[in-house]
Amino acid sequence: MKYQFPKDFMWGVATAAAQIEGAAFEDGRGPSIWDVFSRIPGKIHGGDLPEVACDSYHRYEEDIALMKKMGIRSYRFSFSWSRIIPDGTGEINPEGIRYYKNLIACLKKNGIVPNATMYHWDLPYALQIQGGFGNRNIVQWFCRYAGVLLDNFGEDVDLWVTFNEPIAVYVGHAYGFFAPGLKDEKYARQCLHNLMLCHGEAVKLFRSRKLANAKIGIVVDVWKHYPAREGNEEDEAIATFQNEIAGYGMFLHPLFLGGYSDELTRYMKEKDMTPEIREGDMDVICQKLDFYGLNFYNGLYDNADEIRKREEIRKAGGNYQDRPVYHEEAIRDVLHMLVEKYGITIPIYVTENGLMQEDGPDVEKILNDEERIRYVRNVLKALHGAMEDGICVKGYYLWSLLDNFEWSGGYSMRYGLHYTNYKTLERVPKKSAGWYAQVIADDGFEE
Ligand code: IFM
Numbered sequence: 001m002k003y004q005f006p007k008d009f010m011w012g013v014a015t016a017a018a019q020i021e022g023a024a025f026e027d028g029r030g031p032s033i034w035d036v037f038s039r040i041p042g043k044i045h046g047g048d049l050p051e052v053a054c055d056s057y058h059r060y061e062e063d064i065a066l067m068k069k070m071g072i073r074s075y076r077f078s079f080s081w082s083r084i085i086p087d088g089t090g091e092i093n094p095e096g097i098r099y100y101k102n103l104i105a106c107l108k109k110n111g112i113v114p115n116a117t118m119y120h121w122d123l124p125y126a127l128q129i130q131g132g133f134g135n136r137n138i139v140q141w142f143c144r145y146a147g148v149l150l151d152n153f154g155e156d157v158d159l160w161v162t163f164n165e166p167i168a169v170y171v172g173h174a175y176g177f178f179a180p181g182l183k184d185e186k187y188a189r190q191c192l193h194n195l196m197l198c199h200g201e202a203v204k205l206f207r208s209r210k211l212a213n214a215k216i217g218i219v220v221d222v223w224k225h226y227p228a229r230e231g232n233e234e235d236e237a238i239a240t241f242q243n244e245i246a247g248y249g250m251f252l253h254p255l256f257l258g259g260y261s262d263e264l265t266r267y268m269k270e271k272d273m274t275p276e277i278r279e280g281d282m283d284v285i286c287q288k289l290d291f292y293g294l295n296f297y298n299g300l301y302d303n304a305d306e307i308r309k310r311e312e313i314r315k316a317g318g319n320y321q322d323r324p325v326y327h328e329e330a331i332r333d334v335l336h337m338l339v340e341k342y343g344i345t346i347p348i349y350v351t352e353n354g355l356m357q358e359d360g361p362d363v364e365k366i367l368n369d370e371e372r373i374r375y376v377r378n379v380l381k382a383l384h385g386a387m388e389d390g391i392c393v394k395g396y397y398l399w400s401l402l403d404n405f406e407w408s409g410g411y412s413m414r415y416g417l418h419y420t421n422y423k424t425l426e427r428v429p430k431k432s433a434g435w436y437a438q439v440i441a442d443d444g445f446e447e
Contacts, residue, residue: 003384004444010395011440012074014352016120019404023057027095030086032122037179048410055425064106070437074113076397078120081145088124089141097152104156115159121168128180133169133191142198150209160216162199169195177408186273193275200284219293219351222248222334228303238302256342258286292344293351299330328378335386347394353379354399357414372432402427
């Protein structure tokens with residue numbers, strides 16, 4: 001069977017500033033929360049730091065050449081707020097503006113469509129010490145930053161994303177294993193509310209600019225949980241909690257349906273965690289968007305007995321080794337849910353999808369990433385099915401162009417189509433890079 005995608009399908013790759021740029025202290029850039037967090041012992045696997053990462057700040061032309069070679073049609077990257085406005089609110093850094101101007105010009109010269117995210121987890125540290133997303137002033141701070149981006153790059157970026165995976169802000173404030181490393185769920189819920197206000201106000205600002213060709217959206221990752229045993233009340237309760245209260249429902253409901261879901265409203269009330277919501281906030285959050293960005297990695301099945309067992313082993317100091325089980329097919333159901341439950345009828349882009357490989361001494365094994373090819377092929381098959389069902393999906397971005405700084409996982413987790421040698425900074429194509437290039441050339445694949 002031939003899995004044929006439309007001729008104008010937006011085949012892309014994705015990265016993010018904090019994960020690839022490096023040059024953390026160069027040309028006037030200020031520190032971000034990840035620069036500070038990663039310096040705290042024990043926070044990042046192996047004590048890895050994002051300060052050099054893939055050095056794409058200096059090697060962006062080489063990276064764009066890799067994309068060109070693969071026939072990539074669109075590049076999804078993010079702006080670093082602390083490179084553009086080092087202390088978050090003050091002087092604009094001309095070197096930061098210059099870097100992104102050059103990057104975008106080079107993409108255009110190579111016929112690659114820019115898809116740029118305003119915020120991908122790297123808040124200027126100067127703002128964190130003023131409360132970060134928990135301080136409602138973040139809305140003004142963010143709008144100023146968004147305005148600077150739109151002034152400088154407005155028409156040059158075809159697809160604008162306000163936020164990537166806002167759940168990271170929740171994880172960083174409620175669970176502590178992402179920057180800024182707090183463990184305060186109530187504060188985390190206020191942060192999310194303020195973040196969604198930033199999104200809404202930025203969309204309004206974008207609209208006021210009346211840019212002729214640019215479009216705007218948001219990226220929310222969906223890890224949909226299912227009860228492992230249908231009809232099992234405990235499994236079902238866990239899945240509902242993970243989806244509605246601690247997962248995608250926190251965002252999709254207010255962004256697309258307006259207001260928090262009943263489940264979340266009830267939960268926050270019971271726990272005394274309802275954020276400060278001012279009159280009009282929910283209208284600001286629920287803006288009409290041009291597209292929705294879905295980051296999809298897996299569907300998850302919750303089994304209450306297994307979860308208990310895992311907890312017991314962990315409490316006893318043991319290591320419960322979960323072998324990852326992939327449910328690539330879940331993307332089709334997720335796409336249906338976006339349309340049927342959340343009424344998302346605007347075009348959808350899969351803005352991230354990819355597979356992690358653990359680092360190890362056997363480089364040949366990492367280069368020969370058959371498992372990634374199998375996984376991506378399965379995702380694309382299910383995605384194709386959803387498109388045949390009539391769901392409007394306009395593009396697919398593979399995470400990631402190259403192995404990079406995987407947040408708390410440091411450099412131990414490799415998602416790249418290219419192997420990054422962190423000693424020499426050489427990029428070496430993996431088998432999946434050639435495979436993906438062929439998929440793009442053929443607008444699909446046969447099986
Ligand atoms: O590396 C991350 C990215 O920053 C956000 N989405 C998931 C990726 C893989 O974990």
